[in-house]
Amino acid sequence: MTTTLSRVTHAPAPAAQPPRRRRPGIGKGLAWAYLILFLAVTLFPFYWIVRTALSNNYALIDHPASLLPVDLTLGPFERVLGLATREQAVAEGGSGATIQLGLYLRNSIIYATTLTVLVVFSSLTAAYAFARLHWRGRDVVFGLFLSALMIPGIMTLLPNFVLIHDLDLTNTFAGLILPGALFSAFGIFFLRQFMLGLPTEIEDAALIDGLGRFKLLFRITVPMSRGPITTLSLLTFISAWNDYFWPLMVAGNSNVKPLTVALGVFQQASPQTQPDFAGLMAAALVAALPMLVLFVLFGRRIVDSIGFTGIR
Numbered sequence: 253m254t255t256t257l258s259r260v261t262h263a264p265a266p267a268a269q270p271p272r273r274r275r276p277g278i279g280k281g282l283a284w285a286y287l288i289l290f291l292a293v294t295l296f297p298f299y300w301i302v303r304t305a306l307s308n309n310y311a312l313i314d315h316p317a318s319l320l321p322v323d324l325t326l327g328p329f330e331r332v333l334g335l336a337t338r339e340q341a342v343a344e345g346g347s348g349a350t351i352q353l354g355l356y357l358r359n360s361i362i363y364a365t366t367l368t369v370l371v372v373f374s375s376l377t378a379a380y381a382f383a384r385l386h387w388r389g390r391d392v393v394f395g396l397f398l399s400a401l402m403i404p405g406i407m408t409l410l411p412n413f414v415l416i417h418d419l420d421l422t423n424t425f426a427g428l429i430l431p432g433a434l435f436s437a438f439g440i441f442f443l444r445q446f447m448l449g450l451p452t453e454i455e456d457a458a459l460i461d462g463l464g465r466f467k468l469l470f471r472i473t474v475p476m477s478r479g480p481i482t483t484l485s486l487l488t489f490i491s492a493w494n495d496y497f498w499p500l501m502v503a504g505n506s507n508v509k510p511l512t513v514a515l516g517v518f519q520q521a522s523p524q525t526q527p528d529f530a531g532l533m534a535a536a537l538v539a540a541l542p543m544l545v546l547f548v549l550f551g552r553r554i555v556d557s558i559g560f561t562g563i564r
Contacts, residue, residue: 309345375439
């Protein structure tokens with residue numbers, strides 16, 4: 253018996269070809285170009301503020317279009333922070349005017365913080381009433397609240413000023429804060445939209461166990477709504493920090509005047525022929541830094557909370 257062994261030959265495996273790189277399409281290139289242009293246009297004003305704040309005010313007259321700081325100096329920041337004498341300020345093109353940055357920062361912090369606390373508290377309680385409590389006329393009242401979003405804020409300035417003046421609350425923090433402290437149509441709508449998406453089982457169990465509505469709100473609903481509450485607090489604080497027209501009408505006293513109004517006064521107080529633009533930009537940069545820090549730290553949370561509540 254003869255056994256024949258046949259050699260089995262295997263064909264060599266084809267060499268692995270490197271993955272083909274897809275050439276970027278024209279549309280993708282245009283999208284990137286648009287994004288870069290949009291970022292440049294958005295960030296350029298902030299860069300121009302920094303460039304002006306680091307320049308000599310006299311040198312700015314000779315080189316107004318320079319993209320780099322002209323005669324680089326920290327003099328504008330020294331003038332704003334009160335570290336420069338009047339002679340040093342005038343020598344660098346300063347107006348000689350002074351700004352009590354610490355006092356006006358304190359006023360802005362008191363105004364923005366107190367207003368934020370009152371707005372968030374009133375919006376939270378009202379939103380809970382519209383989202384969880386069932387009472388006659390609830391939807392009608394909520395519709396009336398939403399209609400307030402259609403009224404421009406500029407239309408309420410004069411009536412509010414007349415009311416505050418008649419109550420003799422001008423040049424006080426109470427007159428500055430109270431008109432916008434107890435009602436925020438956006439805040440109520442924002443928190444209500446989130447609360448409508450919360451499960452009701454936990455709250456129903458707490459009610460059965462005898463927990464009151466007020467305790468239920470702060471022990472159960474508020475912890476579950478921490479994200480939107482933080483977002484509303486940030487948005488309200490930033491809006492109050494940047495507010496100008498209402499404090500300009502009500503707060504004429506330096507002990508109440510916020511930083512935004514003080515910067516406007518600082519711009520107009522120019523004994524020299526040239527306003528102190530470098531000092532003004534330095535003060536504006538110092539005032540904007542807290543807001544920039546807040547956006548960097550909590551910007552993602554703001555976007556996520558707005559998207560989760562259904563606001564488009």
